[in-house]
Amino acid sequence: MIRFLLKGLLRDRSRSLFPLLTVAAGVMLTVFVFAWLRGVEASVLQSTAHFATGYVRVTTAAYAADADQMPNDLALLGADTLLAGLRRREPGLTWTPRITFGGLLDVPDARGQTRAQAPVAGLGVDLLSPGSPEPGMLRLAAALVRGRLPARRGEALISDELASRLGIRPGQTATLIGSTMNGAMALANFTVVGTVRFGIGPMDHGALVADLADVRAALDMANGASAILGFFRDDLYHERQADSVAARFDAASRSTDRYRPVMETLRQASGLSDLLDYMSVILDAVIAFFVFAMSIVLWNAGLMGSLRRYGEIGVRLAVGEDKGHVYRAMLAEAVAIGLVGSLAGSAVGLAASYAMQVHGLDIRALLKDNTMMMEDVLRARVTLGAAFVGFVPGLLATVLGAGISGFGIYRRQTSQLFKELEA
Amino acid sequence: MKRVWWLVLCLRAAAAAAQAPSGDEIVRRVDANMFAESRIMTSQMVVHGERETRTIESKTWQRGTSDAYTEYLAPARERGTKMLKLGDELWTYDPGTDRTIMISGSMLRQSVMGSDLSYEDMMEDPRLERSYAAAVAGTEDVDGRRCWVVQLTARVEGLAYQSRRAWVDAERWVPLREELYAKSGRLLKTMQLSDVREVEGRWVPMHAAYRDVMKTGGGTEFVIRTITFGAPLPGYLFSKASLRK
Numbered sequence: 001m002i003r004f005l006l007k008g009l010l011r012d013r014s015r016s017l018f019p020l021l022t023v024a025a026g027v028m029l030t031v032f033v034f035a036w037l038r039g040v041e042a043s044v045l046q047s048t049a050h051f052a053t054g055y056v057r058v059t060t061a062a063y064a065a066d067a068d069q070m071p072n073d074l075a076l077l078g079a080d081t082l083l084a085g086l087r088r089r090e091p092g093l094t095w096t097p098r099i100t101f102g103g104l105l106d107v108p109d110a111r112g113q114t115r116a117q118a119p120v121a122g123l124g125v126d127l128l129s130p131g132s133p134e135p136g137m138l139r140l141a142a143a144l145v146r147g148r149l150p151a152r153r154g155e156a157l158i159s160d161e162l163a164s165r166l167g168i169r170p171g172q173t174a175t176l177i178g179s180t181m182n183g184a185m186a187l188a189n190f191t192v193v194g195t196v197r198f199g200i201g202p203m204d205h206g207a208l209v210a211d212l213a214d215v216r217a218a219l220d221m222a223n224g225a226s227a228i229l230g231f232f233r234d235d236l237y238h239e240r241q242a243d244s245v246a247a248r249f250d251a252a253s254r255s256t257d258r259y260r261p262v263m264e265t266l267r268q269a270s271g272l273s274d275l276l277d278y279m280s281v282i283l284d285a286v287i288a289f290f291v292f293a294m295s296i297v298l299w300n301a302g303l304m305g306s307l308r309r310y311g312e313i314g315v316r317l318a319v320g321e322d323k324g325h326v327y328r329a330m331l332a333e334a335v336a337i338g339l340v341g342s343l344a345g346s347a348v349g350l351a352a353s354y355a356m357q358v359h360g361l362d363i364r365a366l367l368k369d370n371t372m373m374m375e376d377v378l379r380a381r382v383t384l385g386a387a388f389v390g391f392v393p394g395l396l397a398t399v400l401g402a403g404i405s406g407f408g409i410y411r412r413q414t415s416q417l418f419k420e421l422e423a
Numbered sequence: 424m425k426r427v428w429w430l431v432l433c434l435r436a437a438a439a440a441a442q443a444p445s446g447d448e449i450v451r452r453v454d455a456n457m458f459a460e461s462r463i464m465t466s467q468m469v470v471h472g473e474r475e476t477r478t479i480e481s482k483t484w485q486r487g488t489s490d491a492y493t494e495y496l497a498p499a500r501e502r503g504t505k506m507l508k509l510g511d512e513l514w515t516y517d518p519g520t521d522r523t524i525m526i527s528g529s530m531l532r533q534s535v536m537g538s539d540l541s542y543e544d545m546m547e548d549p550r551l552e553r554s555y556a557a558a559v560a561g562t563e564d565v566d567g568r569r570c571w572v573v574q575l576t577a578r579v580e581g582l583a584y585q586s587r588r589a590w591v592d593a594e595r596w597v598p599l600r601e602e603l604y605a606k607s608g609r610l611l612k613t614m615q616l617s618d619v620r621e622v623e624g625r626w627v628p629m630h631a632a633y634r635d636v637m638k639t640g641g642g643t644e645f646v647i648r649t650i651t652f653g654a655p656l657p658g659y660l661f662s663k664a665s666l667r668k
Contacts, residue, residue, distance in 0.1 A: 073472075077474070106522070106524065112523065113523075175522050177530075180537065182472060184501075184535075185530075187520045187524065189519075220500060
């Protein structure tokens, strides 16, 4: 029977080619859109985690409430003890303290007078401890444009764009003018040893990356940190796991003090909650639309096929083939077309997605004033999910289309068949 | 008889009005009492932050009302930091970086050493008479002293505070309390001055409590340890070169 159906499909191309192409195109589109959106989502999540919030973040309750303003007067104190506790209690995550701060970078002339000045977005991270995860997390080696990475205290990296704006080269000294955690003016000299380009708009406009110890000294934050960030070891955001880590942490504290440490997940800390929900809805909508549209197209294809095969089906019924058998045979044909079409569509979709994962799409020109932690080269992301996401809807749409159009078989009257065939 | 009573009342009111100085007169007397050609002062600023209290000691040499040179003596982190005000320019020197930075623009709104005072406060012309039009709003007692309540309204553009309300000691011509308002009418800062002592013929409030109502801390106390008026000042102090010495 299967051989009979396959022979029919192969020999009668009008029966198989159009539905097959339709299914393959739809599946390919679904796979590609899925991989693309997953890629964008992963880029936003990873960039936000690496440069801002981690996958979970510990701050004081007061800091969390105004985190956008980088209020270091509300920063964590006794951060090293807290860090040791987190590493002991939650060994599944990598924990690291950070200080984020704003300020001005002032470049002196030969007489020590201000030659150029620009605002900076500062990041104090553990650059110098052996085995620190930070250089890898921030992909500093890959981001380096000129010079080298900091190797000792008092050295810093700045964004290449900022360096060009200030006319400063690696090896020169600049003064950070900021504010201590007590609100006093803070001045600290840094030797700019290298320039970096992260490919993330907000960082590339004016980042300054220095060792945590230097930033603590500059901002009078002894044993302080704006936040302690937690990263999953596979560097992926696991929402449920993050939620349970945060719940465990907050359950351990009964304090209501506004300086008590609280833990937030990336979703809570980054303000990306709406965006993540929106992307999830888009994905569901794309798949639902695909199933619906494909079903309509394939239903129509099935109807046209039924009309074209009106005689064939009539003969089959006239020679005594059961209506249910004919209907099931048509469904089996649809399954075969759906399987082949979905496989082909998935393969082409995955290939296109992989090409987009490797090469990406440079949208730098569109992101001039972007404030979101998002890479300016958008890449698709090929995952196991992408391989299956189009397959089931592809099969479903084909079977659904054939199933609806095949109902016509049951309307044929056996008594009328010979009359119809005579005609 | 009624007419006689009315006459007596009117005469008494007129006499009282004649005794009350005008707002400008009060402000003139305050300025005359508070300011001298030169002043050398050591002081302590106690900043009551929400999480800790810090004490900052400094010595200030002041020439007239436009120039001042301040050197911070303690704590260790601030020791050697210097501040120079020359007319409408303000410079700070940081010994850690060996840099002299001009404080201007939005930096002027920053807090001085984390206190409730801003650099903008330091740049204000301390002579009220030049900057504000004054009107007497009544009398009130502050700390048991009879005070004129004076409403001050900016008469020049660009002041940090559009209006002020001052309670001025009616005998010693020292403000004992002040409220500083923004253009919108919002209260920005309050000042309580106390421990008024006579120094070289002037009445000087040795203790001031400032509070920036936008800040969450417990305010800033400014305590004068020593103060002398009219002493000769070394001229080299009032130049940028002196900051790095």
